[in-house]
Amino acid sequence: MTIPALAIHNLSKEFDGAIAVNDISFTIEPGEIFGLLGPNGAGKSTAINMIGGVSRIGSGSIEIFGADNQKDYRTTRRMVGVMHQEIVIDNFFTIDQALRLHAGYYGFRDDEAWRLQLIDRLGLKPHLHKVMIKLSGGMKRRFMIAKALIHKPRLLILDEPTAGVDVELRHTLWDFVREINQQGTTILLTTHYLEEAEQMCDRLAIMNHGKVIALESTKTLLQELGTRTIIVHLQEPITQAPENLCCQATDLDKTGTLLQLTLSASQPTGDLLQRLCEIGLSIADIETRSAGLEEIFLQMTKAGRVEP
Amino acid sequence: MNQQSDNTYHSWLPFYTLLKKEIRRFLRVASQTLVTPVITASLYLFIFGATLGERISVLEGFSYAQFVIPGLILMGIINNSFANVASSLFMSRYLGSIVDLLVTPVTPTQFIMAYTLAAMLRGLAVGLVVWLISCLFATLPWAHPFAAIALACLASFLFAQFGIIAAVYADNFDTLSMYTNFIILPLIYLGGVFYPISILPPLWAKLSHLNPLFYLIDGFRYAILGVGDLSFVVSFCTVTAMALGLFAWAAILIARSYRLRN
Structure with a gap:
């Protein structure tokens, strides 16, 4: 049996009586890219801080490659590298000095x-001997990635790595993350850019109000929880949207020629088209749109807000 | 990338690296951390050694400059040992860069040892330079040199611990400066740097015995000049007890990551 890269068991944490993380459990397999998503205040950073060692564990346990992260x-x-959400730098040192020191801390x-x-791949070479205070925000982010990787961690934690960074750095970062993942590093990331999570992550956990409200492979999550919208352009206008189409939602525009039908991801489109033909609608054109992670995320976290 | 098994882990390296970082930190701003305290001490030496000192006599057989120099050396050691660890650790907490250490395998023992040793080095370096400059104003007899070195090390150790404690409890820069302005400076000035306690009225002399720095300053002066208000054993034991007490306090704070980890 493979030892999980990360195993979290019934992890909880309170701050002054407010529950930040509420009894969460999940595992990450070696070599995975795992996304931890959730709105602000969902408890993602608190969970990550407990994994990395920045925060004490409230209750529960965390194992990293089979070793207890407290005992x-x-x-x-030594096996974990953390890129924190906030820019954390020591203004006294240059990039080069700080990277050398950081390996030693481990x-x-x-x-x-x-x-x-690392310096070369992250484009830090021209700024190598500048003190941190003179670096731009983007350069500081690049340095933080290098710092998290300098001791060759087996598990890399990226907490909102692309928050406030330009498109170029975002691409550089994700390309590099994919590369080191292919070389065997397990990745745990949080991001607000759900498109990135959709493209990067093998599996996702969605957190809200300190709880994990979904834990699936990205593909399954999109298939099971995603929806498709079928937009039917009609040759002849109709006055009322047809009933009994077995859709999640049906909407007819004011002109009566544009029918918008929402299906669950698992519902076959063919059945719907057949039904439309049976009704006798004259179809001019059909468009299909799939809902992405963003819609799923909003749907789930909104539901979570109503019934936390 | 996972070549970590090829890399050898050196358990002492986190301590050595943190120590190196702390030393580099104060050397990088040497004008503030080393030069300024030496200039301050030199001004005191000039005032009390070359000007006023010639008109003052407080200890028979010694010039006022000879009397005051041990206290000034100690003042440099105390202030700089405290300031080094207090400012570095507090800044790390304040700016959030402490998390860089919290995620590493640095142990509480290594943490305290590295911060303490760097603070001691800065304090003792300032003390050494103050003594070298003082040679321009007076020659010291160095009655018990090993005892003087031991007390200097103990003083720097003690105030490094106090610096750790202050940095952990301080909420902002104002609170941190209060430790210097309202605790250390009054205790130093009232602890007998500039006058022997024996010349004070009886009540003030008795109250001075409650000042922990009196034992440190008197013991150090005894080690250098060969005369003091108290027996050296009493001074040394009192200072050692204080150092151990503060060390235990600092160790508990760091071991529990008090105000470092939330």
Whole structure:
């Protein structure tokens, strides 16, 4: 049996009586890219801080590659790299100095080849000997990625890595994340850009009000919870939307020639088209649109707000 | 990328790296951390050594400059050991860069040792330079040199612990400066740097015995000049007890990650 890269068991955390993380459990397999999604205040960063060691665990346990992150923290922290959401830098040092120091904090000697590779891949070379305070926001983000990877962690945690960064850096970052994932590093990421999560992640957990409200592979989540919208352009206008179409929603526009039908992801389109023909509608054209993760996310977190 | 098994983990390296970082930090701003305290001490030496000192005599057989220099050396050690760890640790907390350490395998022992040793080095470096400059104003007899070195190390250790404690409890820069302005400075000035306690009226002399820095300053002066208000054993034991007490306090705070981890 493979030891999970990360196993979280009944993890909870309170701040001054307010529950930030409420009894969450999930595992991440080695080599996965796992997305932890949720609105602001859902408890994602609190969970990540407990995994990384920034926060104490309220209750429950966390195992990283089979080692308990409380009892055996010297082992687990060596295996984890964290890129924090907030920009965390030490203004006294240059990028080069800080990267060398950071490897040492983890108990590893400076690996020059790896350090230079990170510097090169993240475009830090022209700024290598600048002190942190003189770097732009984008450069600081790039440095933080390099810092999280300098000790070659087996589990990389990226907490909102693309928040407030330009398109170029976003592409650089995701390309690099894919590359290191292919080389064997397990990735846990949170992002507000759901399109990125959809494209990057093998599996997703959606958090709301401190709880995990969905935990599926990205494909399953999109298939099971996603919807499709069929837009039917009619040759002849109709006055009323047909009934008994077995759709989740039916909408007819004012002209009477545009019929918008919403289907669940698993509902076959063929059945619907057959039904439309049986009714005798004259169809001029058909468009199909699939709902993405963003709609699923909004739908789930909105439901969570009503009934937390 | 997972070549971590090829990399050898060195358990002492986190401590060594943190120590190196702390030393580099104060060397990088040496004008503030080393030069300024030396200039301040030099001004005191000039005032009390070359000007006023010639008109004051407080200890028979010694010039006022000789009397005041041990206290000034100690003042440099105390202030800089405290300031080094207090400002560095508080800034890390305040700016959030402490998380860089919290996610690493640095142990509480390594954490305290690294911050303490760096603070001691800065404090002792300032003390050494103050002594070298003081040679221009007076020659010290160095009656018990090893005892003086031991007390200097103990003083820097003690105030490094106090710096850790202050940095953990401080909420902002104002609170942090209060530790210096309202605790350390009054205790130093009233602890006998500039006058022997024996010349004070009986009530004030008795109250001075409640000042922990009196034992440190008197013991250090005894080690250098060979005369003091108290026995060296009393001074040394009191200072050692204080250092151990503050060390235990700081160790508990760091081991529990008090106000470091939420």
